[in-house]
Amino acid sequence: MKRRWIAATALAAAVTLLSACSGQSDGASGEKVTLTYANWSEDQTPAMQQIADEFQKANPDITIKVQTLPWTEYWTTLQVGAAGGTAPDAFWMLADHFREYAKGGQLVDMSDTVKANNIDLSVYPKAVSDSYTYDGKLFALPKDFDTNGIWYNKALFDAAGVKYPDDTWTWQDAQDAAKKLTDPAKGVFGIAAPIDAQGGFYNTILQAGGSIINADGTASDFGSPAGVEGLKFWTDLQAAKASPTLEQLSDTEAVSMFENQKVAMYFSGAYWALRFHNNAALKGKVDVAPLPQGVKRATVTSGIGNAGYAGSKHPEQLKKFLAFLGGSKAAEIQAATGTVLPAYKGTQQPWLDSMPEYKLQVFIDATDYSVPLPVAGNASEWQGLATQYLGPAWSGKKPVADAAKEYQTAVDQVLAKK
Amino acid sequence: MTSSATKLPRRPSGRRGGVSAPNGWWALAFIAPATIGLLALYVWPFLRTVVDSFQDVPAFGPATWVGTDNYTALLHDPEFWQAFRNSALYTAIVLLGVPIAIALAALIEQVGRGRAIYRVLFFLPVVTLPVAIGMVWRFIYNGDFGLLNTVLSWVGVDGQYWVADPRFTIYAFGVVGIWMGLGINLIILGAGLTAIPKAVYEASALDGAGRVRQFFRITVPLLSPSIFFVTVLSVIGALQMFDLNFIMLRGVNNTALADSKTIVYLFYEKAFVQFHQGYGAAIAVVLLLVIMIATALQFRLQRSWVFYD
Missing domain, CATH: 3.40.190.10 (Periplasmic binding protein-like II)
Incomplete structure (x- = not known):
């Protein structure tokens, strides 16, 4: 100290x-x-x-x-x-x-x-x-x-004979592609599924028709059916072993996994464009598509x-x-x-x-269906709870609905303080 | 050899020459910069921390007095107790570095030429930025591409996610902690060793004592004041560990972080991430008390094992 x-x-x-x-x-x-x-x-x-x-x-x-x-x-x-x-x-x-x-x-x-x-x-x-x-x-x-999209590795898609993602993709398409792209022999995973709020589960919860924090910022909604659906999008990918484990993603961040061409898809923001553009190893191999749609289209946005x-x-x-x-x-x-x-x-x-090689317009088009990143109350405090509470759901040790309810309770406790 | 020859050198005793008044003023003038620095950088922040620990201190704006609320909350906070256990375990592991340092110091003492090279090699981590050390060890411990798991795979051992699996993180910190502390410990113990008169060893050799016996019967007892000093320093340093926790478990949402926080990491998180500075201050005060108790206890216990000439 x-x-x-x-x-x-x-x-x-x-x-x-x-x-x-x-x-x-x-x-x-x-x-x-x-x-x-x-x-x-x-x-x-x-x-x-x-x-x-x-x-x-x-x-x-x-x-x-x-x-x-x-x-x-x-x-x-x-x-x-x-x-x-x-x-x-x-x-x-x-x-x-x-x-x-x-x-x-x-x-x-x-x-x-x-x-x-x-x-x-x-x-x-x-x-x-x-x-x-x-x-x-x-x-x-x-x-x-920034809004979010699917960063994907064309070379890995080609190798697995999977069609590139496009704006017709649904959740099911993304799940199927992730499984097909996974090749344990080569150490390649279809997708990176970390416990990532902004690029990950916030978007899928919104896509499932749910909300994250209520309008007056007094309570969260993770335990609702839509909330659980949105979380399940990711836990299903973990359960199918179509993503590196949480331990692997702790040691090597998802973006690095993507840059090392170990994961074929990475759901994340526009801010990586320059980094991928400058990475010589990724030349001609990367592009971006809109996030898949669930019940509806959605992405969080912030800046x-x-x-x-x-x-x-x-x-x-x-x-x-x-x-x-x-x-x-x-x-x-x-x-x-x-x-x-x-x-x-x-x-x-x-x-x-x-960076004409990327369909960057995707990120601008996404503003039509974007939702502000929720920041109610002491945001840095409750945001820090995600890994602790959702980790057991990601690793399959706890049913998603239970973990989501406990997570919601913990977040709500923070929101209740002033 | 007479007994007087084996007698250990004594510290000079008795009073130094009296300090006359003008000299005293000069002395005060000379220590003033250090004193002012001490007051401004240690005493004042310390007092502020104690006051803050009884207040609710938001990131900005006025604080409100809450009495002992922070402390009550702390004692009922499972996160704090987890951090306490983590720090205690880490400290215990780092203490294993003391016997290692004693053995190494004795071995280096045996080396005739090139002694300095060994000392420098062991001292390098001490002058390296903890942040850099943390980064390098993070790579070494990486579960998929790390050096450690690669080496383990050569001998047929399955690697682990050393800094992503909460079962291993504290031990992973501990190993680095031992390595980081080795340099300082070796310097202190090395100095202690050179102070042991050669005559004692010669005398014991004549009496038929072997190397091992000499080590345990002469080196360790005569080195005990240095060992005690090194132990006290190690405990204080280990209880204050923050850097390794901060650097090695960084990365987006490390899975092990929730279970692997040390006391100082928890302090940092509460005060600087979550804006609860009063609660953070209470953690800092409790840590100070823990360190004081641990140190007082060691001073108590030393009477039975530290040998002063």
């Missing part, structure tokens, strides 16, 4: 020193200020830097320092920094962490900025901008968004938001930068570099063009 405190304190001290240095240069030239902009993705840093450069061109008085923290440290650093007054000025936010920050008054209210800059909020997917709204106020402009720190020393400049981050120029840079699917409507074509 001591070590963590020291690390946190040292970090805070380092950040203070940094801001002290930039503070000096402020004084020297009168109006020049430096803003930090934090993210957690090495992959996206070049695009973030390009956006910062573009902003600086138009605003020579403001210097933007792009700061990349490892994912493992990002949230602790942000939390300690925000509490201690040393957080970055601008930073990426996620819907499931957002509420604690908004509730705690740590984020810049963007409502005035939106009005002053005539920002048209209808350019963003409503599901994403809604997830950054708290108490009727908008605290982050959507940066990007990163660009938020500002309420304790920033340069609130005016910060708002200017945040407005720029939410604008079309920043979106175009993200799209043209193939970095992510930008949230800004009409800027997505360059992203599609940057």
Whole structure:
């Protein structure tokens, strides 16, 4: 524990020193200020830097320092920094962490900025901008968004003589294909079936006609018949041994299994596109299709938001930068570099063009039937319960309905706390 | 050889020269930076932690006083007891590293030339980032492609998912913990060994004692103050283990994590993931108490086995 405190304190001290240095240069030239902009993705840093450069061109008085923290440290650093007054000025936010920050008054209210800059909020997917709204106020402009699809390995499909997935696929088609594609002799599995909420069971529960958290965020619905159906989609695949076991997927993440060509299908988000595109071993072997439909079509959607720190020393400049981050120029840079699917409507074509080998339109079309990622209450707390409670169902040690009920009870207990 | 020759060197006793007042002020001035650092980085956070443990502290915003609620909840929290058992087991395993270190230290002492090379080799993990160590061992323990299972398969043993199956995780941590601690232990014990006068060994050899007998009758008893010190350090370090848990069970939803949390991991999760900083603080205070009790107990027990000259 001591070590963590020291690390946190040292970090805070380092950040203070940094801001002290930039503070000096402020004084020297009168109006020049430096803003930090934090993210957690090495992959996206070049695009973030390009956006910062573009902003600086138009605003020579403001210097933007792009700061990349490892994912493992990002949230602790942000939390300690925000509490201690040393957080970055601008930073990426996620819907499931957002509420604690908004509730705690740590984020810049963007409502005035939106009005002053005539920002048209209808350019963003409503599901994403809604997830950054708290108490009727908008605290982050959507940066990007993602929906889910079936990433599949064409070479493995060809080898097994299975037709590629397309928009006619039902659950049954997916289950059958997964079994046919599985080849224990070669160590190949039809699909990766981890206990994955966003790319996995949330979607199937919705497809079964169920819901995840009720509208007022007071209770979950995992134990309902549709909830159990949605979970069974995955446990059936585990039972049929058409997926690596949970232990295998703990040691080697599903996405790595897919990249190593050990699984033929991986249900997940648009955000992997660039990684697969850059992987030479996967050249010409990968494509994407819509998620199969159950009772209906559905996918959860979410996106990163660009938020500002309420304790920033340069609130005016910060708002200017945040407005720029939410604008079309920043979106175009993200799209043209193939970095992510930008949230800004009409800027997505360059992203599609940057990786023409994939049917990326699938992810944009999916917005028609997308549902916001549920984030009620203390989301990081109840989300952490999934593996613990659903694990026995995945490994076949407990009937799915029982595990789902226990999971629901545990989640509801967290939701009941304030 | 006379008995006086085998007499062990004594510590200098008696008072040092008195410190005069001006010197005292100088001394204070010199220790001030360290003292201020200690107050700001240790004492203040410590006091804050104790206060927080009696409060409900959200991620941001005002805390509310809840009395001993956090502690009551903690004592009834099966997760905490699980973490407590995990940390206790890990500590027990890491303690096995002490006899290993004693044996190795004695062996290295026998090496004439190149002693330093061995010390450096064993010391390397100590100066390596725990995060890097965790990453490397994660690969070694990988159930499908890991080095360990590959080696086991050569001798016909079925591999396991060492860091994905909760039956094995703590032991997997323990092995790494022993390896990580070996370097420091060897340095301390090595220093202790060089302090044992050669004359004692010569005398016992004349009396007909063999190597093994010398080890158990001379080396271990005369090394006991160092062994005690190393044991105390190992227990404290092991009870504070966090890095290996954090790094080796990372990855999306590790199946073993729920059953494999150590006390400090639980603290981290409560305070920094779930935003329950008051509850986290209570865990930290309880851990401090556990460490204090464990250490006090060892100081008690040492009277019966540690041999001071």
